[in-house]
Amino acid sequence: xxxxxxxxxxxxxxxxxxxxxxxxxxxxxxxxxxxxxxxxxxxxxxxxxxxxxxxxxxxxxxxxxxxxxxxxxxxxxxxxxxxxxxxxxxxxxxxxxxxxxxxxxxxxxxxxxxxxxxxxxxxxxxxxxxxxxxxxxxxxxxxxxxxxxxxxxxxxxxxxxxxxxxxxxxxxxxxxxxxxxxxxxxxxxxxxxxxxxxxxxxxxxxxxxxxxxxxxxxxxxxxxxxxxxxxxxxxxxxxxxxxxxxxxxxx
Amino acid sequence: xxxxxxxxxxxxxxxxxxxxxxxxxxxxxxxxxxxxxxxxxxxxxxxxxxxxxxxxxxxxxxxxxxxxxxxxxxxxxxxxxxxxxxxxxxxxxxxxxxxxxxxxxxxxxxxxxxxxxxxxxxxxxxxxxxxxxxxxxxxxxxxxxxxxxxxxxxxxxxxxxxxxxxxxxxxxxxxxxxxxxxxxxxxxxxxxxxxxxxxxxxxxxxxxxxxxxxxxxxxxxxxxxxxxxxxxxxxxxxxxxxxxxxxxxxxxxxxxxxxxxxxxxxxxxxxxxxxxxxxxxxxxxxxxxxxxxxxxxxxxxxxxxxxxxxxxxxxxxxxxxxxxxxxxxxxxxxxxxxxxxxxxxxxxxxxxxxxxxxxxxxxxxxxxxxxxxxxxxxxxxxxxxxxxxxxxxxxxxxxxxxxxxxxxxxxxxxxxxxxxxxxxxxxxxxxxxxxxxxxxxxxxxxxxxxxxxxxxxxxxxxxxxxxxxxxxxxxxxxxxxxxxxxxxxxxxxxxxxxxxxxxxxxxxxxxxxxxxxxxxxxxxxxxxxxxxxxxxxxxxxxxxxxxxxxxxxxxxxxxxxxxxxxxxxxxxxxxxxxxxxxxxxxxxxxxxxxxxxxxxxxxxxxxxxxxxxxxxxxxxxxxxxxxxxxxx
Numbered sequence: 001x002x003x004x005x006x007x008x009x010x011x012x013x014x015x016x017x018x019x020x021x022x023x024x025x026x027x028x029x030x031x032x033x034x035x036x037x038x039x040x041x042x043x044x045x046x047x048x049x050x051x052x053x054x055x056x057x058x059x060x061x062x063x064x065x066x067x068x069x070x071x072x073x074x075x076x077x078x079x080x081x082x083x084x085x086x087x088x089x090x091x092x093x094x095x096x097x098x099x100x101x102x103x104x105x106x107x108x109x110x111x112x113x114x115x116x117x118x119x120x121x122x123x124x125x126x127x128x129x130x131x132x133x134x135x136x137x138x139x140x141x142x143x144x145x146x147x148x149x150x151x152x153x154x155x156x157x158x159x160x161x162x163x164x165x166x167x168x169x170x171x172x173x174x175x176x177x178x179x180x181x182x183x184x185x186x187x188x189x190x191x192x193x194x195x196x197x198x199x200x201x202x203x204x205x206x207x208x209x210x211x212x213x214x215x216x217x218x219x220x221x222x223x224x225x226x227x228x229x230x231x232x233x234x235x236x237x238x239x240x241x242x243x244x245x246x247x248x249x250x251x
Numbered sequence: 252x253x254x255x256x257x258x259x260x261x262x263x264x265x266x267x268x269x270x271x272x273x274x275x276x277x278x279x280x281x282x283x284x285x286x287x288x289x290x291x292x293x294x295x296x297x298x299x300x301x302x303x304x305x306x307x308x309x310x311x312x313x314x315x316x317x318x319x320x321x322x323x324x325x326x327x328x329x330x331x332x333x334x335x336x337x338x339x340x341x342x343x344x345x346x347x348x349x350x351x352x353x354x355x356x357x358x359x360x361x362x363x364x365x366x367x368x369x370x371x372x373x374x375x376x377x378x379x380x381x382x383x384x385x386x387x388x389x390x391x392x393x394x395x396x397x398x399x400x401x402x403x404x405x406x407x408x409x410x411x412x413x414x415x416x417x418x419x420x421x422x423x424x425x426x427x428x429x430x431x432x433x434x435x436x437x438x439x440x441x442x443x444x445x446x447x448x449x450x451x452x453x454x455x456x457x458x459x460x461x462x463x464x465x466x467x468x469x470x471x472x473x474x475x476x477x478x479x480x481x482x483x484x485x486x487x488x489x490x491x492x493x494x495x496x497x498x499x500x501x502x503x504x505x506x507x508x509x510x511x512x513x514x515x516x517x518x519x520x521x522x523x524x525x526x527x528x529x530x531x532x533x534x535x536x537x538x539x540x541x542x543x544x545x546x547x548x549x550x551x552x553x554x555x556x557x558x559x560x561x562x563x564x565x566x567x568x569x570x571x572x573x574x575x576x577x578x579x580x581x582x583x584x585x586x587x588x589x590x591x592x593x594x595x596x597x598x599x600x601x602x603x604x605x606x607x608x609x610x611x612x613x614x615x616x617x618x619x620x621x622x623x624x625x626x627x628x629x630x631x632x633x634x635x636x637x638x639x640x641x642x643x644x645x646x647x648x649x650x651x652x653x654x655x656x657x658x659x660x661x662x663x664x665x666x667x668x669x670x671x672x673x674x675x676x677x678x679x680x681x682x683x684x685x686x687x688x689x690x691x692x693x694x695x696x697x698x699x700x701x702x703x704x705x706x707x708x709x710x711x712x713x714x715x716x717x718x719x720x721x722x723x724x725x726x727x728x729x730x731x732x733x734x735x736x737x738x739x740x741x742x743x744x745x746x747x748x749x750x751x752x753x754x755x756x757x758x759x760x761x762x763x764x765x766x767x768x769x770x771x772x773x774x775x776x777x778x779x780x781x782x783x784x785x786x787x788x789x790x791x792x793x794x795x796x797x798x799x800x801x802x803x804x805x806x807x808x809x810x811x812x813x814x815x816x817x818x819x820x821x822x823x824x825x826x827x828x829x830x831x832x833x834x835x836x837x838x839x840x841x842x843x844x845x846x847x848x849x850x851x852x853x854x855x856x857x858x859x860x861x862x863x864x865x866x867x868x869x870x871x872x873x874x875x876x877x878x879x880x881x882x883x
Contacts, residue, residue, distance in 0.1 A: 073868045101860050101882035161487065176812045176856060204613065206845030207817050234488025236807065236859035236882070 031094075031113065032086040033121040035062075037104070037154070041083030042127055043227070043240035044103065045174040060102045060237055062123065065095045065110070081174065081240065089115050096123065103127055103232060103239035105155055127239050128158045128232040129188065134241035136226045140250045143199035143219075149228045149241060153188040160186050161233040165194045168225045169218050171243050175229055179214045186230060198224070198248065222248050290369035296381050299362060303388045304459075304555070306355050308395050310348065311794045312555070313711055313729045314565035318585065320708075324810065324855055325592045325791055327821040327848050329703040330570065330585030338821070339852035342812060345865040345883055348399045348797075352392060353406065359389045360409045376447070383442035387460040387468070390438045394472045397431040398798060401497035401863045401880060405434060424876040427495035429503060432476035436510060439469040454549075455523055458556045463518050467552050467732040470514040470740045475802045477507030477747065482804040490804075490862055490881050497863055497880060508744045515741035518552070519757075524734045525549045526764055534766045535634025541735070541764075542635075542710055542793070543727050550734045557726035564724035572719035573638055573707040574671065574700055575692030576647045579720045584693075587702040588637045588791075590822035590845060596633035596788050599766055604629065606824065608843040618840035622651065622826045625843055631766040636791050638707035640690075640826050645714050650690035651705060653825035656842060658834070665827065671701060675830075684830065694825055696849040703850045704823040710792050735761060735789055743782050751777055758785055801862055812856025819854035820847055858882075 034041045047059030064075040064087060077096075079085045095110040104125040113121060134149040147165040163186040166178040175181050180203075184194035198219065200212040218224050225245050229238035279285075289295045311319040321328035321337045328337035363385050370378055389407075396403045404423035412421060448461040455461045476499060483489045484501040491498025518524065527541035527550040541550050557563050570585045577583040590606075597604045606625055607617055619625050623641030626633065638644050640651035654667035655675050666675070668689035676683035693701035713725035738757040745754040751774035758772045758781070772781065786799055800806035810819045823846055831838045860882030871877050 072872050099882070101858070159487075176814075176854075178814060180815055181813060205817075206608065207820070207822050207847065208815070210847045211815060234486060 027088045027090045029089050029091050029115050030086060030118040031064075031089050031115055031121070032084065032118070033123055035079055035083045035085070035104075035125055036122045037125055037127050037130065039122075040130075042104070042125065043081060043083060043131070043242055044079050045237060045240070046081045046172045046177050047078035061099055063097045063099055064089070064113075065097065066092055067095070081172065082242065091116050096121075098123065098125060101236050103129075103230075103235055103237045126154060128153075128155045128235065129160065129230050129239060130154060131228050131230050131239060131241040133191075134228045134244065136244055136246050138246055138248055142197070143202075144195050144197045145224075145226065145246070146193050146195045147226060147228050148191060148193040149186070150191050151186045151188050151230045159233045160188060161231045161235075163192060163194060164229045164231070164238065165196050166227050166229065167196060167198060167218070168227075169214070169221065171225045171245070173225045173227050173243060174240060175238060179218055179224075180211055194228075219248055224248055286365060287369045287371075290365050291372040293373065293377060293381075296362075296366075300381070300384055300388075300459075303355065303359060303362075303385070306352070307388065307391055307555070307731075308350055308352065309729070309794050310797065311792070313557075313567040313725075313727060317567055317570075320586045320792055323796055324589060324818060324821060325787075325796055326586050326588045326708070327704055327851055328585060329587040329850065330582065330700050332699040335850060335852075338848070338850050340855065341853045342856040342858060343861050345858075345860050346867070347861070347864065349864040349867065350395055350399045351403075351867065351870060352396075355392055356389060356406055357409065359385050359392075360407060363389075364409060379445040380447055383445035384448075384460045386438050386442050387446065387465055390435045391468060393431050394435055394468065394475075397428060397435075398475055398801075399864045400866060401492075402426045402428040402431055402495065404874075404877075405430060422874040422876050425494070425496040425878060427499075428479070428497055429476065429495065429499045432472055432499075432507070435472045436469055439465040439514075453523070455552075457551045457554050460553070463521065463523055464553045464732065466514045466518050467737060470511050470518065470737055471732070473507045473511035473514065474740050474744055475798070477504050477511060477744065478802040479804075480504035480507060481747065482802070486804055490859065492878060492881060494878065496878060505748065508747045512741060512744035512748065512750075515737050515744065518734070518737050519741060523549075524552060524737075526734055526738075526760065528764060534631035534764070538632045538635030538765060539709055539714075542730055542733070543713070545728060551728070551730055552732040552734060552737070554731060555729040557728055559724070559726045564726050566721065566724055567711055567727070568713040568719040568725040569721055571708050571712050573644065573649045573692045573702070575650050575690065576645060577719055578717060582700060583719070584700050584702050584707060586708045586792075587704045588706040588708055589704050589848070590706075590824045591818070591820075592787075592791060593633060593637060593639075593706060593824070595784055596630040597784075599628045599630065599768075601767070601771060606843065606845070608824075608845055616842035618829065618837050618842060620840060622841050624841075630762075630788060631764075632788055634709075636708075636710045636788075638709045640705065640824075644707075644709065644712075645716070649692050649707065650687070651692050651694060651702070651707075651826060652687060652690035652828060652841075653694050653705070653844075654689055654827055655830050656827045658829070658831035658837075663829075667696070671695065671698065687828065694823065704821065704848045705825055708792070730793060736793075736795070739782070739786050739789060743786075746777060746779065746782055754782070758782065761785065761789055800857075804862070806857040806861070807859055810855035810857040812854050814854055816854060819856065821851045822846065823848040823851075 044060040060079045062077040064077055077085050077087045092115055094113045094115060096113050097110045098107055100106045104127040130152045132150045132152050136145055136147050138145050151160055162183040164175050164181050164183045166173050166175050166181040168178045180196060182194060182196040186192035198215055200215040203211045223245055225243050227243050228241040231238040311317055320326050328334055363382055366378060366382055402425045405426045410421045443462045443465040446461045446465060448456040448459045455463050480499040480501055481504040483498055489498055527548055530537035530540055557565055569579055570582050572583050574583045594604045594606055609616055621641055623639060626639050638649050643649060656663040656665050671689055671693060672691035673688045674685055675688040676685040694705045695701045711727055713727045717723040718725040738761055742754040742757040755772045755774045755777045759770050762771045763769050800809055812819060825844045827842050829837050829840050829842060863880040865883045866877060866879060
């Protein structure tokens with residue numbers, strides 16, 4: 001009987017001991033950076049975490065690879081809407097790949113990165129278009145918002161499929177994440193404008209009950225966040241302007 | 252005594268020696284089945300085949316992954332709230348449709364080689380028959396692989412490792428996407444005459460491959476290939492890889508459409524199958540039976556069968572029966588069809604199927620005498636697919652009513668019950684009239700296992716007594732191929748080849764069965780949109796919608812994730828009873844409200860990277876010759 005007590009005690013000790021010995025430290029270094037074109041960060045869609053724990057959920061991503069280990073899988077790095085990103089990593093040598101399907105020219109040449117402690121990098125890309133000089137005005141007589149912008153051609157031979165204005169109630173706004181959005185057209189190089197109504201009465205269909213409710217809330221809050229997106233023909237993701245906040249006051 | 256011992260010892264020795272016959276160490280084992288025993292016994296080969304048939308994949312079915320029915324725009328999830336993630340798919344994962352079952356391919360290749368090697372007692376006909384069936388299953392698996400992943404390594408022989416330390420001989424690259432479709436086509440041509448499985452009366456088996464099953468696979472696969480060839484190249488920037496692993500040249504479209512049409516035509520003209528018309532008095536029931544009924548149904552071409560007597564059953568009815576008429580005490584109402592699907596069924600006069608809930612100028616509701624009146628004169632397939640408010644199932648009426656609307660002199664006040672089956676009566680409602688408030692089958696905005704969309708699923712749910720209990724379960728079959736689809740395949744291919752008269756004839760035949768007038772579609776009125784809508788309504792919940800949208804390359808527009816896109820959101824229809832004493836034209840009547848399904852959270856979002864599924868990194872690590880799909 002005594003033996004049993006000793007046995008179980010020693011087993012417990014063993015279990016405790018194993019808690020320290022063979023576990024890894026969490027990754028201690030941070031890699032931060034921006035996706036830039038001519039020194040300016042690029043706006044993209046807000047990444048979202050999905051219900052199964054957030055592996056892939058759209059937005060635009062970069063990927064990191066580290067060779068020399070048995071488990072060779074990519075480390076996805078989601079780009080925030082203002083073009084920044086960050087990843088917690090172990091010290092080591094990584095390769096950073098710019099993944100296809102983004103609003104910039106496909107270039108899968110990898111970038112070598114040596115992570116030693118925290119560091120920051122700029123990842124250069126060549127977008128198909130850039131969205132310049134976005135400005136928004138609220139017209140209180142007919143409750144519309146007009147966004148004016150210029151889409152500038154960067155890569156020759158590409159055409160604009162559509163431009164969009166998205167109205168959101170938080171600063172996380174893009175064409176997926178918004179209260180209302182509207183597509184318009186834009187010719188590269190010339191100023192274009194898109195007008196969208198935020199009057200709930202303009203969305204009468206039974207299927208738009210959610211939009212009506214959200215717009216009423218928005219008008220009550222008396223401000224909204226806006227963004228212009230430009231979608232290149234045949235590319236899934238749009239490139240976005242920076243987020244701007246405007247007042248929706250009637251007085 | 253001594254003598255006795257001598258005899259005994261001698262006797263023992265003798266028996267021992269006797270045991271040392273020649274083959275003592277080479278006897279046939281009693282517990283292990285040997286290769287040449289398996290491959291010379293038709294029953295054992297059939298057992299293996301059954302296993303392989305059982306391993307054919309689906310994206311949705313009646314067992315296994317049937318829950319995926321709730322993930323597109325035809326339905327939503329109304330069951331257990333822990334799975335509400337299905338109503339909140341922010342975007343489809345790139346690996347969502349991934350499939351890489353080379354284990355099954357290897358098993359089939361091994362079986363094919365073993366039949367060649369060991370089968371000596373089988374007749375030539377039997378050998379061809381079994382090899383043909385195995386090759387059919389292999390082609391089917393390759394079709395599933397190519398429609399999800401694009402071109403994959405085409406392995407038709409066992410790959411055997413030589414222990415040299417160098418695995419590169421086993422590492423095969425992906426072939427062109429079109430090569431896989433060509434492989435399926437040529438395999439079907441090669442084996443179709445070998446496949447018998449037709450009984451004495453000339454009735455083909457519908458659970459084992461035969462000539463017509465092979466043709467049906469060819470019809471479907473080549474239609475997919477043709478539409479990828481055509482529509483991929485119509486995109487602003489076609490999805491393709493430099494090696495052709497993904498993307499088919501536009502020049503091949505006509506060839507594929509023609510071959511698909513030939514295969515479809517051969518099935519239609521063979522006379523072996525017929526559209527099910529066993530219940531002409533009730534066309535809605537007739538359509539339900541066409542899919543579900545297992546006896547004297549000449550429409551089914553290839554099914555995954557279940558049989559209660561052999562204890563092969565599934566719980567699809569248990570999980571999807573309407574709450575109010577469920578027979579078990581748990582689980583019901585998981586998959587509930589959307590208003591989007593219901594409205595895609597046209598009116599019998601050919602007009603748009605949008606339900607009329609309000610007067611044209613939006614000034615008032617339209618008042619219906621009973622809940623089912625709003626669905627009057629609709630395509631009969633609607634009734635056969637969906638359990639509508641006011642209809643019945645299993646002989647019991649399914650009570651669907653969201654609440655009451657009470658007139659307070661100037662406007663309606665909407666009252667919904669917190670419980671199912673509640674009456675509008677005191678003490679909760681002091682001026683209540685004692686009549687029904689909320690139906691015993693809902694709909695309800697938040698209670699789980701009751702419809703959230705206002706509809707229930709009828710297709711594939713078993714109408715037999717007790718089949719929705721866990722003790723009995725159901726044995727309705729899952730339809731892989733039926734003649735209805737072949738008509739649609741033929742019509743689509745003919746339309747693309749500009750044979751509009753034929754196309755209209757086949758579409759009209761299906762519509763006529765659903766209650767439309769003869770020749771309701773003519774060569775002048777047929778359009779691609781109409782064919783697409785016919786596919787949606789005829790083949791709802793039969794694992795076609797997502798693949799169809801993919802091959803037409805419109806999935807990223809239909810499900811673009813935007814909150815103001817009505818196609819990407821699941822809508823509901825809530826019926827209310829009117830309380831307005833003194834107004835005989837309105838009091839006691841029913842009105843309907845369309846709304847976004849309350850439990851539905853995120854619009855469906857299908858991205859360009861979803862057209863081909865991501866290949867798992869582990870596969871690429873093992874075989875560096877595998878190239879990734881675009882956007883991944």
